[in-house]
Amino acid sequence: MSQHPLRIQIEEIVTLSDAEFDRVLAHFQEKTFKKHQIVLHQGDYASFDFFVVKGLMRVSRVDPDGKEHILQFGMENWWITDAEAFHRQTKSTLTVDCLEDTKTLSLTLENKEKLSKEMPKMQTFFLKKTTNGYIALQKRILCFLSSNANDRYHNLLSLYPGLMQRVPKAMIASYLGVTRETLSRLTKVES
Amino acid sequence: MSQHPLRIQIEEIVTLSDAEFDRVLAHFQEKTFKKHQIVLHQGDYASFDFFVVKGLMRVSRVDPDGKEHILQFGMENWWITDAEAFHRQTKSTLTVDCLEDTKTLSLTLENKEKLSKEMPKMQTFFLKKTTNGYIALQKRILCFLSSNANDRYHNLLSLYPGLMQRVPKAMIASYLGVTRETLSRLTKVES
DNA sequence: TCAAATCATTGACAAATGTCCTGTGAAGGC
DNA sequence: GCCTTCACAGGACATTTGTCAATGATTTGA
Numbered sequence: 001m002s003q004h005p006l007r008i009q010i011e012e013i014v015t016l017s018d019a020e021f022d023r024v025l026a027h028f029q030e031k032t033f034k035k036h037q038i039v040l041h042q043g044d045y046a047s048f049d050f051f052v053v054k055g056l057m058r059v060s061r062v063d064p065d066g067k068e069h070i071l072q073f074g075m076e077n078w079w080i081t082d083a084e085a086f087h088r089q090t091k092s093t094l095t096v097d098c099l100e101d102t103k104t105l106s107l108t109l110e111n112k113e114k115l116s117k118e119m120p121k122m123q124t125f126f127l128k129k130t131t132n133g134y135i136a137l138q139k140r141i142l143c144f145l146s147s148n149a150n151d152r153y154h155n156l157l158s159l160y161p162g163l164m165q166r167v168p169k170a171m172i173a174s175y176l177g178v179t180r181e182t183l184s185r186l187t188k189v190e191s
Numbered sequence: 192m193s194q195h196p197l198r199i200q201i202e203e204i205v206t207l208s209d210a211e212f213d214r215v216l217a218h219f220q221e222k223t224f225k226k227h228q229i230v231l232h233q234g235d236y237a238s239f240d241f242f243v244v245k246g247l248m249r250v251s252r253v254d255p256d257g258k259e260h261i262l263q264f265g266m267e268n269w270w271i272t273d274a275e276a277f278h279r280q281t282k283s284t285l286t287v288d289c290l291e292d293t294k295t296l297s298l299t300l301e302n303k304e305k306l307s308k309e310m311p312k313m314q315t316f317f318l319k320k321t322t323n324g325y326i327a328l329q330k331r332i333l334c335f336l337s338s339n340a341n342d343r344y345h346n347l348l349s350l351y352p353g354l355m356q357r358v359p360k361a362m363i364a365s366y367l368g369v370t371r372e373t374l375s376r377l378t379k380v381e382s
Numbered sequence: 383t384c385a386a387a388t389c390a391t392t393g394a395c396a397a398a399t400g401t402c403c404t405g406t407g408a409a410g411g412c
Numbered sequence: 413g414c415c416t417t418c419a420c421a422g423g424a425c426a427t428t429t430g431t432c433a434a435t436g437a438t439t440t441g442a
Contacts, residue, residue, distance in 0.1 A: 061333060069336040071329060084326045116318070120311055127307070127318045130325055135275045137328035138262060142252060144335045145260040145368045148398075168419060177336045182399055184421055340429080359389060373429055375391055 005077055006051055006105060013128045014121040024122065027111040033057075033098045040096035046085035048106040052078050055102025056166055060174070061094050070175040073099075073163060079129065099167055149178045150186045196268055197242055197296060204319045205312040215313065218302040224248075224289045231287035237276035239297035243269050246293025247357055251365070252285050261366040264290075264354060270320065290358060340369045341377045 003011075006028075007021050016024065028051070033039055039057065040046055050057065057074040059082060071094065074080030085092035086109060107115075116123035143152050153176055157164065164172065173183035194202075197219075198212050207215065219242070224230055230248065231237055241248065248265040250273060262285065265271030276283035277300060298306075307314035334343050344367055348355065355363065364374035 061337065063337045067337070069333065071333060071336070083322070083329060087322055087326065116315070120314070123311070123314050123318060124307070127314060127321060130318060130321045131274070131278055134321055134325045134328065135278065137325065137332060138274060141328060141331060141335070142260065142262060144332070145262070145365075146252065146254045146258070170419075174336075179400060180420080181401080181422085185399090188421075361389070370430060371390075372392085372431080376429090379391080 005053060009077055010122075010125050013125045016121070020119070020121075024115065024119070025105075027115050028105040028107050030103070031106045032103045033101070035098055035101050038095060038097045040082060040085075040092055040094070042093060042095050043091050045089065046082045046092050046096075048108060049079055049081040049086055049112065050074070050096070050104040050106055052076055052080060053103045053105060055098060055104075056100040057096060057098050057102055057104075058167075058171070059094050059096050068174055069177075070171055073160075073167065073175065075160075075162070075166075079133075099171075144177065149176060149182055152176050153183065153186055196244060200268055201313075201316050204316045207312070211310070211312075215306065215310070216296075218306050219296040219298050221294070222297045223294045224292070226289055226292050229286060229288045231273060231276075231283055231285070233284060233286050234282050236280065237273045237283045237287075239299060240270055240272040240277055240303065241265070241287070241295040241297050243267055243271060244294045244296060246289060246295075247291040248287060248289050248293055248295075249358075249362070250285050250287050259365055260368075261362055264351075264358065264366065266351075266353070266357075270324075290362075335368065340367060340373055343367050344374065344377055 004021070004025070006025070007016065010016060010021070010024070029048075031048075031050075033055075039050070042061070052074050054076060057080050058070055059072045059074070059080060060068055060070045062068050072080060081096065082092040082094040084090065085094070089109065112126070116126060143155055147155065153172070156172065156176065169183055169187075170180040173180040176183065195212070195216070197216070198207065201207060201212075201215070220239075221244075222239075222241075224246075230241070233252070243265050245267060248271050249261055250263045250265070250271060251259055251261045253259045263271060272287065273283040273285040275281065276285070280300060303317070307317060334346055338346065344363070347363065347367065360374055360378075361371040364371040367374065
């Protein structure tokens, strides 16, 4: 009997009874999106934090020169949104869209805070997840500080081996902060 | 009548009675350090998260080539530690040291969790602070993705105007991920 | 006070990366 | 099935950044 992926993730941090998990789940809305569908437009309010049940999303920004920068990918069991716009209820400076058909559980800020308040366990869960996210971002920054593009690429490879099969190399390059030409040269030298 | 800086910071997020704040404060230890003193050595366990009352600290790593990379500065009212080592109770991969004589309030992980558990307000505070930190790191990453060294420098200038007067330019360069020579050339073109 | 260490700047050159371009398959829409 | 787009590799050249070395100014400490 397989458990719900969200429950599995929560129970890595705190334990829940069946009734408690049902109560948690009631705060989410299921939303599905098509490949290429834009889920959050730059300039709109970020109404939801998305837990990816199935599929692949990304958060990106196009700068004034028209260049696209990918801040984050979100595969199964990842949380994804414009964190600033969501938590501060301001207009988004980022775009969230789908690289594959995607099924999500969506949480409003209101429901997140309600959950946190009514179930301290859930606040503990959110705190732990956010702390882990913070640590991951620190590592990515250290990678920018101390590694060249080649090392960053191999670091990404080992961190998310499945990603390469699911997204074009140009997007990997964008995530790494280099042009696709540069990435192409790096992967060439390998052989 | 001036309030305690920690209380001011907490009360930006949740309100506390005098008794509650006293109870919070009892979980901290006051620690002072001399300029150049190393507070956390690479390889040691990160016993504390430091709230900087007065002074200036930094978190850095020296890579295998001997190059030093600065992950974070910590001025007054900042929290600073090796987040991963602290929260996972593992050996630190980073160094924390003081750029000035520094007075801190130090919190162990045990006390942090105790506070979070016994005072839900404090967990709310920690969650909000961590979320804000997460957002700040995302912005720094976007800066690496979309800005050249010059723009990153000016972004840092506007973000922390006081920092330039307190730390040598070589450290600013290290924080920005460029060599001091490069930074020197960038600031030269200004005039 | 003087010597040593630190800090910033600059030049010459090398290496890494960006930009612009072409060509070639493969994948997707009608 | 055909046509358009997309994905990727690669070349030629420009720009940015790193590396190494030298210099002078400032600060630090005995």
